[in-house]
Structures are given as C-alpha cells and as structure tokens.
Amino acid sequence: MTGAQVRWHEVCGLDDLVLERGAAALVDGEQIALFRVGEREVLAVQQLDPYSGAQVISRGIVGSRAGAVTVASPMYKQVFDLRTGRCLDALGREPQDLRTWSVRVEGDIVMVAAEGLVAPGETGAGGAAGPVDAVGAAAP
Amino acid sequence: MSALPQQLVVIGGGMVAQRLVEALRARDETGRWHVTVLAEEPRAPYDRVALTSYFSGRDPESLSLGSPDLWGDPCVTLVRGRAATALDLAARTVRTDDGTVRGYDRLVLATGSRPTVPPIVGADLPGVFVYRTIDDVAALRGWVEERSAGLDRPVRGAVIGGGLLGLEAAGALQALGTRTTVVQVGSHLMSAQIDLGGGHLLRRLITRLGVDVRVDTTTSRIRANDRGQVGRLELADGGRIDVDVVVLATGVTPRDELARAAGLAVGPRGGVVVDEACRTANPRVWAAGEVACLDGVCLGLVAPGYAMAEVVVDRLLGGSAVFPGADTATKLKLSGVDVASFGDAFARTPGALELVHSDPAAGVYKKLVLSDDARTLLGGVLVGDASAYAGLRPMVGRPLAGDPSAHLLPAGSAAAAPGGDLPDDATVCSCNNVTAGTVRAAVTDHGCTDVAAVKACTRAGTSCGSCVPLVKRLVGDELLRAGVAVSAGLCEHVALSRAQLFDAVRVTGLRTFSEIMRRHGTAVAGRGCDICKPVVASILASLDDGHVLDDERAALQDTNDHVMANLQKDGSYSVVPRIPGGEVTPEGLLAIGQVALDFGLYTKITGGQRIDLFGARLEQLPDIWRRLVDAGFESGHAYGKSLRTVKSCVGSTWCRYGVQDAVALAVRLELRYRGLRSPHKLKLGVSGCARECAEARAKDVGVVATDRGWNLYVGGNGGFTPRHARLLAEDLDTESLVRTIDRFLVYYVRTADRLQRTAPWIDEVEGGLDGVRAVVLEDSLGIAADLDAAMARHVEVYEDEWKATLDDPVKLRRFASFVNAPTTADPSLAYVAERGQVRPATPTERADPAVLVAGTTLAVRS
Ligand SMILES: Cc1cc2nc3c(=O)[nH]c(=O)nc-3n(C[C@H](O)[C@H](O)[C@H](O)COP(=O)(O)OP(=O)(O)OC[C@H]3O[C@@H](n4cnc5c(N)ncnc54)[C@H](O)[C@@H]3O)c2cc1C
Ligand code: SF4
Numbered sequence A: 001m002t003g004a005q006v007r008w009h010e011v012c013g014l015d016d017l018v019l020e021r022g023a024a025a026l027v028d029g030e031q032i033a034l035f036r037v038g039e040r041e042v043l044a045v046q047q048l049d050p051y052s053g054a055q056v057i058s059r060g061i062v063g064s065r066a067g068a069v070t071v072a073s074p075m076y077k078q079v080f081d082l083r084t085g086r087c088l089d090a091l092g093r094e095p096q097d098l099r100t101w102s103v104r105v106e107g108d109i110v111m112v113a114a115e116g117l118v119a120p121g122e123t124g125a126g127g128a129a130g131p132v133d134a135v136g137a138a139a140p
Numbered sequence B: 001m002s003a004l005p006q007q008l009v010v011i012g013g014g015m016v017a018q019r020l021v022e023a024l025r026a027r028d029e030t031g032r033w034h035v036t037v038l039a040e041e042p043r044a045p046y047d048r049v050a051l052t053s054y055f056s057g058r059d060p061e062s063l064s065l066g067s068p069d070l071w072g073d074p075c076v077t078l079v080r081g082r083a084a085t086a087l088d089l090a091a092r093t094v095r096t097d098d099g100t101v102r103g104y105d106r107l108v109l110a111t112g113s114r115p116t117v118p119p120i121v122g123a124d125l126p127g128v129f130v131y132r133t134i135d136d137v138a139a140l141r142g143w144v145e146e147r148s149a150g151l152d153r154p155v156r157g158a159v160i161g162g163g164l165l166g167l168e169a170a171g172a173l174q175a176l177g178t179r180t181t182v183v184q185v186g187s188h189l190m191s192a193q194i195d196l197g198g199g200h201l202l203r204r205l206i207t208r209l210g211v212d213v214r215v216d217t218t219t220s221r222i223r224a225n226d227r228g229q230v231g232r233l234e235l236a237d238g239g240r241i242d243v244d245v246v247v248l249a250t251g252v253t254p255r256d257e258l259a260r261a262a263g264l265a266v267g268p269r270g271g272v273v274v275d276e277a278c279r280t281a282n283p284r285v286w287a288a289g290e291v292a293c294l295d296g297v298c299l300g301l302v303a304p305g306y307a308m309a310e311v312v313v314d315r316l317l318g319g320s321a322v323f324p325g326a327d328t329a330t331k332l333k334l335s336g337v338d339v340a341s342f343g344d345a346f347a348r349t350p351g352a353l354e355l356v357h358s359d360p361a362a363g364v365y366k367k368l369v370l371s372d373d374a375r376t377l378l379g380g381v382l383v384g385d386a387s388a389y390a391g392l393r394p395m396v397g398r399p400l401a402g403d404p405s406a407h408l409l410p411a412g413s414a415a416a417a418p419g420g421d422l423p424d425d426a427t428v429c430s431c432n433n434v435t436a437g438t439v440r441a442a443v444t445d446h447g448c449t450d451v452a453a454v455k456a457c458t459r460a461g462t463s464c465g466s467c468v469p470l471v472k473r474l475v476g477d478e479l480l481r482a483g484v485a486v487s488a489g490l491c492e493h494v495a496l497s498r499a500q501l502f503d504a505v506r507v508t509g510l511r512t513f514s515e516i517m518r519r520h521g522t523a524v525a526g527r528g529c530d531i532c533k534p535v536v537a538s539i540l541a542s543l544d545d546g547h548v549l550d551d552e553r554a555a556l557q558d559t560n561d562h563v564m565a566n567l568q569k570d571g572s573y574s575v576v577p578r579i580p581g582g583e584v585t586p587e588g589l590l591a592i593g594q595v596a597l598d599f600g601l602y603t604k605i606t607g608g609q610r611i612d613l614f615g616a617r618l619e620q621l622p623d624i625w626r627r628l629v630d631a632g633f634e635s636g637h638a639y640g641k642s643l644r645t646v647k648s649c650v651g652s653t654w655c656r657y658g659v660q661d662a663v664a665l666a667v668r669l670e671l672r673y674r675g676l677r678s679p680h681k682l683k684l685g686v687s688g689c690a691r692e693c694a695e696a697r698a699k700d701v702g703v704v705a706t707d708r709g710w711n712l713y714v715g716g717n718g719g720f721t722p723r724h725a726r727l728l729a730e731d732l733d734t735e736s737l738v739r740t741i742d743r744f745l746v747y748y749v750r751t752a753d754r755l756q757r758t759a760p761w762i763d764e765v766e767g768g769l770d771g772v773r774a775v776v777l778e779d780s781l782g783i784a785a786d787l788d789a790a791m792a793r794h795v796e797v798y799e800d801e802w803k804a805t806l807d808d809p810v811k812l813r814r815f816a817s818f819v820n821a822p823t824t825a826d827p828s829l830a831y832v833a834e835r836g837q838v839r840p841a842t843p844t845e846r847a848d849p850a851v852l853v854a855g856t857t858l859a860v861r862s
Helices: B015-027 B048-056 B068-072 B134-150 B164-175 B196-208 B257-262 B302-316 B389-395 B404-408 B436-444 B451-458 B468-481 B498-508 B513-520 B532-544 B551-556 B559-563 B586-599 B618-630 B662-673 B734-751 B758-764 B768-778 B784-797 B801-806 B809-815
Strands: A008-013 A022-027 A030-038 A041-046 A061-065 A068-072 A079-081 A087-089 A103-106 A109-113 B006-011 B033-038 B076-079 B084-088 B093-096 B101-103 B106-109 B113-115 B156-160 B179-183 B212-214 B219-224 B230-235 B240-242 B245-248 B252-254 B272-274 B285-287 B292-294 B339-343 B353-359 B364-370 B377-383 B427-429 B573-575 B602-605 B611-616 B643-648 B682-687 B701-706 B709-714 B726-732 B831-834 B837-840
Touching (some): A008 A030, A030 A068, A030 A109, A061 B532, B006 B015, B015 B033, B015 B068, B015 B302, B048 B134, B048 B164, B084 B257, B134 B245, B156 B164, B156 B240, B164 B179, B196 B377, B272 B285, B292 B302, B339 B389, B353 B404, B364 B404, B389 B427, B427 B436, B436 B451, B436 B468, B451 B468, B498 B513, B498 B532, B498 B734, B513 B532, B532 B551, B559 B809, B573 B618, B586 B611, B586 B618, B602 B837, B611 B618, B618 B809, B662 B682, B662 B701, B662 B734, B701 B734, B726 B734, B734 B758, B758 B768
Parallel strands (some): B006 B033, B033 B076, B106 B285, B156 B179, B272 B292, B643 B682, B682 B701
Antiparallel strands (some): A022 A030, A030 A041, A061 A068, A068 A079, A079 A087, A103 A109, B084 B093, B113 B252, B219 B230, B230 B240, B339 B377, B573 B611, B602 B611, B701 B709, B709 B726, B831 B837
C-alpha cells in the first residue's frame, strides 16, 4: 500500500462471527463480506456478487480449492479466493475478481482498514503486489 | 513458398469467419498466412446460435466464441466496426467504409445473411424489429422494457413467421412478459422441418406456453398508433391484432451485394455461387457460410458453414478437401417445447416408409422414416419428446438394431438411447462434425477422463449442446471398457460417491463434518467446499434428523438451507408455508394474505399448489415466520433438497368422477414425508381417478386411484429433462402403498448420486425399474426392514425447523442483515410496481429513481 495512513474501523466482535461462515457488514456505507476462516483469522471481500449484481457474497459456502480458502457465490456458484479476491472458477463466464480489505483482530474486536483497498486490477492477475495478508498486513 | 506471409482477407466477422481463423491458426504451423478479418459489427465474432440467451440477462461476453487469445495472435488482425464497401477483383483489393483499401492474395466472403424484411406497408415503423445480431436483440429488449414500464397492462407482441427463428423469438418475447401471437403463412408451424401431424401437436404445445398462433394467413399491413409507433397488424383473412412490438422472422437473404457488384455469379435466390471446394469462379476468392450458394442452395445453419470453413482452410494450405454434404438436422431451442427434425423428415426417398407414434393426450408425436425394407433409418420428426434425437440422428443411413418401433417408445426405455452400438464413423456432434470414433479416441488415445475434457479436446457438444447426453454415455462406456475406474468422487476433498459416503457414514456412525472428513476425506480434505459440504449436511439430516441449523452443521448448508428460504435474483428471499395436499382453509388464506400485505411481499401461486411470498429480506424472515407459525403454518421446505409438495386433485369427496379420496391421501403422505432430505428435490402427486387431473405422473412419486386401490408410478421429473413416471405397482391398498413409497424413497435417498433426480437414478441403479421393484416389493436385497425402520425414525423425530429456530436466540442471530447493523435493510434493494405488486427493478430502472417504489421496506406496520 502506498504509504497512505490506514484508518481502522471497528466492525464487530470476534464472537459475532461464526467459524467457516460469512457475515455482511456496513462500513462507511459500503457493504463488505467478512469470513471467519480460523479461530482468530478473518478475511474481507466485497459483498457485491459481480455476476448477479446482488449483495450476497457473505452468504456463500466457505471451502478450499487447491490450498486456497474460497467462497462460492450463493447465486450462480462462481468460486473466489478469499485472500486475493481472484475468481478461481468463473463457470464459463469472464472471470471477475472481488475487492479485498485488510482485516485486523485485536483482542476480540474485528477491524477493517478503511484505506488499504486493493483493487484486483492493480495487483495484476498474478497478485504482483502481493495479496493482502489477513492479519495486520497494513498495520501502521 | 516465400518467407513472407501471404495476405488472406476475410469479409464478415461472424461464426464462420471465427471458425475459419481458428482452424487456420491451428493448422498453419509455419505462418504461411496472415489473416485480416473485416467485421461490420462492433465486436469480435460471437455465438449467434445462442443469441436468445442474451435475453435471460446474460451479458454479451457470455456469447463469445473460442479463446479470446485468437484475436491477439500476431498472424491475425481483426478490424471491428468496419464494413467492406467495394471489391476489385482485378486489382485484388477491398475497400472499407472508412476509405481504407487493402490488398489480398486470397479472399473469403463470409458475410452471412440479413433478415428478409417483407414488403409490407408499415414494416419500417418504430417497434418493428429483426432478430439477427446482439444489437437487434438489445434494441428489442429495451423497447419491450420501456413499453411495459409505460403501460398498465402486459405488452402485446407479434412475431411474423412461424419457423425455428420465429418460435425462438416468440419464446423470448414471452419470457419478457409479453402476450405474444405468432402469424404463420403456411399450414403449420416449422413447416420447413416437420410434417403436418407434428405441426398440429406443436401448435398445441406452443399455445400451452401462452403464445397465440395464427396459421394460413399473411400480414397485409402494419398500422401505427397515435404516437407513430407500431399499433396493429391487419391480416389478409380480415383478422386484426393489436400490438406494441413486432418481430419479423420471415427468413434470411444472403449478403451477396459485394460479390454481385464485383461481377461474381450469384444463385437463383441469391448467394455467391461456389463449387464443392467453396471456390468462386475467381480462383483467388472463396465463399463460406450462409452467403455461399452450393448446388443452387444457401444453407441457414451453422454446421454446414463450419464444414465450409474447414474446407477453405484445407485448400489454402494445399489440401484437396471438398464439402462433405450438409447435415440439416435441427432442434428447436425453446424451453418446454421439444422439437427435432433430421434426415429425410418428409419421406421424399422413393419407397420410404413412415412409422408414426402419435399420442395427443400425452403430447407426443414421433415419426421415423425408414427405407423400403423397414431397416435403414432415413430421418424423422420428434415433437413433444425429442430425447431420442441425440441417439437417432447419428444412425441416419444405417440399419437400426432390433424393432424400429422400440425407438418410438417413451424416453427412458433402453432402446431410446443407443451409445454402445454406435459405429465409429457416425457423427455425434453435427455442429462441430465430431464422430463417435473421435469421442472414443479422446478417451483411449488422448487420456481424457471426463466429459469436460472430451469437450475441450474434440469440441463435441460445445455449440448447441444437444449431443451432450450421448457424448457422456460414450465417454462412460469407453472408460469402463478401458478399465479406467470412472471417478464418481464428489470433489477434490472426497473421493467417494454420494452413495458410498452415505454408507460409510451410516456404518461408522460419525456425526460431525470434521470427523467425517478426517476419516473419509482425501489428503486435502480439510475445509471441504460448496459441493461436499451440503452433501454431508444432507446425509447427516437423513441419518438422524438433527436440526439443519445445529452447531457445526449450519456452516455446511448453502444459503437456502441456512436461512430456510429461497434466495432470489436480487438477494432477497421467498417464503413458502406448507399447505399439505394443497388444502387450505379460508382463515389460512387470509392469514397468509395478511402477512404478504403487511410485509409488502409479491405473491404467486406455485405449480405445486402452494403460495410463494417474494421479496422478504434476510432480517425480516424471523418476523414473517413468527406470524405464520402463530397462524398454524410450518416450513414448506421449498428451499431444501427435500420433499417439496404433494399435489392433489379434489378426488372423490367432490368430483363426479373420483373413485378414491385423493386429498386425504395427499395430506397423509405430505405429513409423513415432510422434511425428508434427499439428493435432489422430491415431488409427489395424487389423482382421484384415471383422468389424472393432478398430473401425478409428472412427479417423482405419482399415485393414481383405481376402482380397487392405487396405482403407483415412480421416476417422473419435470425440469430440464422432463420424464413421465413409470408404473411400479398396481391396485395397492393404502397401507401397502404407503409402505412401498417409504421403501422407494429411503432406497433412493441412500443410493442416488448428488443432484441425481429419481428418473436418472432408476435408469442407473442396479437392475433399473425391475431392480427397484424387486427391492421394494419383494425384498430381494433383504434390506426392507432396514428401510422401513429408517422411515419410521424420520416420521418420529420430525420437527418444524422454523418453529425450532424461532425458539432459539442463538440461531436467530444469523438473520442479521449486517453484523454491525442487524436490522438495517440492504440499501441496494430496489423495486418497481407492476400489476399491483412489487418486483425487483431492472438495471435501467435503477438508474431512474423516479420509477422506484420502496417495495418490501416501508410497507411494514407491525
Ligand atoms: C436467433 C438465431 C438462432 C439461431 N439458431 C441456430 C441453431 O439453433 N442452429 C443453427 O445451425 N443455426 C442457427 N442460427 C443460424 C446461425 O447463426 C448462422 O447459420 C450462422 O451464424 C452463419 O454464420 P456466418 O458466419 O455465415 O454468418 P453470420 O454469423 O451472420 O456472420 C456474418 C457477419 O458478416 C458481417 N458482414 C456482412 N457483410 C459485411 C461487410 N460487407 N463487411 C463487413 N462485415 C460484413 C455481418 O455483420 C455478420 O457479423 C441461428 C440464427 C439466429 C439469428
Ligand atoms: S383426477 Fe379424477 S377425481 Fe381427480 S379431479 Fe380429475 S376427474 Fe376428478
């Protein structure tokens, strides 16, 4: 991230999130999908499903594909890598990636970086700028 | 050959041009040719055959053909949005509409056709459309949406022309909510493909979709309304049809204008005359696709065009290929109406025999055309049930094994789908000209181990898709023959099939996902995925009926099961209370109506005699259900892979003809099987006499009353591949009937594949229908007691999932719209009013806030 001062938004308590399941959050008027994929590991991507235009990604099933932690959109079942936002299976459509946000878990508070947004186009298809680490990657 | 590449120019950027460039790049390994494609449309070639799917909301990208890399190849130049305007054969140049002049060494005309606009006064009015390009379809859709927003009644549409394209367009208009009429000049619909007998039935099937059909008449004039838009059709027979939109589908005209002007010969009805090498009289100029006139005719199908493209490429590279002759087999692409025609469909071969099976009641007409000795298949017409098409079409010109009439039997009988006996040179996929031998070789020589790999390797099944069932069968047979274990594994995490996993879990008694994955998963099993998780959830539900939202299991469910409602396209949900047997009291109706009113829900009666309430937001679901539960309703499980409905007719209590109490039985069956989780959704039906008003034979389990008891039918499926149920047992008394259904259902739940419905399950389970009969009626496997016990347990532990959820504050937390704003409505939801109710706004409507209504948000008063 290009040195911009990161503002951390407190979103919810860790206990508000169920393991291996997503939840939607409203941050600065923006809809974000949070996934608790480990005891203290939370990942965040956009809630908007690019294929249906509906705000539903948090309601997909969490899984894995060749080592990547994934979510399958509940609408038309495209599969996305939760760490990088990349579309891993577009089911015959044009691949469209998800935005990701940095997440920090401090005590039992889950925080999302207000800056720290990484548009998939900017990281390049191979994630040249590196995927956003789940925990504390963009800590000031 | 010189080192410099030669210049090939292709005029037209359609499907045939795409195939030509693709074939050239695949075969011209030394880069002898550089190809320039001049395309008038503003986009790369796309799948015109699938154009209608653009209506169902798909974006233009999903129509793209082949690999996009093709157009980035340095040996290929694609010039979009430029029409060729002049051709100079002597100078060997082409001019485009921006004035650029390009030289060529070789030229291919692939300009296709344009829709024929009949010389009717008014055919140029706003609101009259043709149907050929993405732009045509986008304009048509925009017009219909705009008109329907401005009218307080459904839009009225007409399609002039009742051929393949006209019916497809009518279906598309109907899907947009338009009341559509098809006007056909000839005696019957699709008269170029099917005979009068098939045409009569087709008309009934089309009418059943809600489309009106007028035959034997022409349109004499199109009148404008007072705003100068299309308003009325006047027919030659004196009839009049009020319309808001018209689609012309009266045929196509080859785009031979450049060739004509350049002095090339054209056919009697247009088209650039070519020989069997697809070459014009000028040795440097070829034509391929719909614009080419070979033996006096132009062919309006993609398969012959692809074959021509391959011939031209072969010739460019020094080969001597000739056009192999056209396969004019066709299948109507209109969901709900199955029509196919192939080979000599009109029995024009001297001495040809016709074998016809017509069952107007069942809505099928099938005709085989056979040689004079009744052995060789020459062609056929299939209306109402074209499932035999994929198997029969490759057999044209070959002797049919066994009794030909066996091929006319209902789908599902073994004869209807040959596969094993198909000769290697029989064409399986006519769009891409792939033979059975090529498909088999993909498995034996190229190491393909599933249908997806074979499709990628051979291209079979990648265009219209009608041959995919046959390809699948061939691949399966070949893998078995090669001794390759066909991997029935679910996904990368579980190498077992659903049935194997079911048995394993039943035997080991494991009851949590992590335990099951540790024991039965693969090395990478860990977290599972959207395939194996719901399967495990379903198996666990079948085995001990724990609540679907209990502990770890909640994370296994997809969103429908997770929140016990059906996800709709905008992210809201629909709610269906159970109404056993479709019997509801007036008080119950009022209660449902009041809930719909209070929450502003869109209300619709379902095909299964239920009431579906649409537009409920996640956080509203518990409030809605609290009201429904208080009024005595329980979950209808419309969201689950589980028993959905038992549909019934009114039966002997009221009906003059009824011989048994259909409603009482339906209610009993529904209360018995409610909540039963299964590999796919399950539907039952009960009719009170042989008139079958409940359409029970379209259900997984259909019961039809007789004077002496009940006839039991199984394996009926609607949906994508409709099937009629087949008779399992006759004249059962009620207790034997219930026991037989119990066993049938548990046997299915335990042994079927993931997402396998009952019809294909019966085809594939050991012994087929006879095998199922032996297991459930004669206990041939000795498992009947076990099956009975499993169902008894299901009945005993059933509880209403919604009631249980409302009583549990922890479970209720998953209905928060946002984890940090649990009752805030999703701000992106937007609705418009239509026919007195709400529906989700289209993207265009969203852009114009003036038309939006608050929908399900503001109407709540609790
Ligand atoms: C709705 C619909 C459904 C169909 N369904 C089926 C089906 O189920 N099965 C089947 O076999 N066929 C079907 N067809 C027909 C099939 O699409 C055509 O046979 C096929 O597209 C023909 O390919 P082509 O390349 O010859 O012509 P086209 O695909 O029409 O391509 C010709 C292209 O050339 C361009 N062009 C013309 N003149 C010029 C010029 N002077 N300069 C530059 N560009 C020019 C045109 O704009 C066009 O893009 C369907 C067609 C439609 C419209
Ligand atoms: S199936 Fe028979 S009993 Fe039932 S409504 Fe029809 S005619 Fe009456």
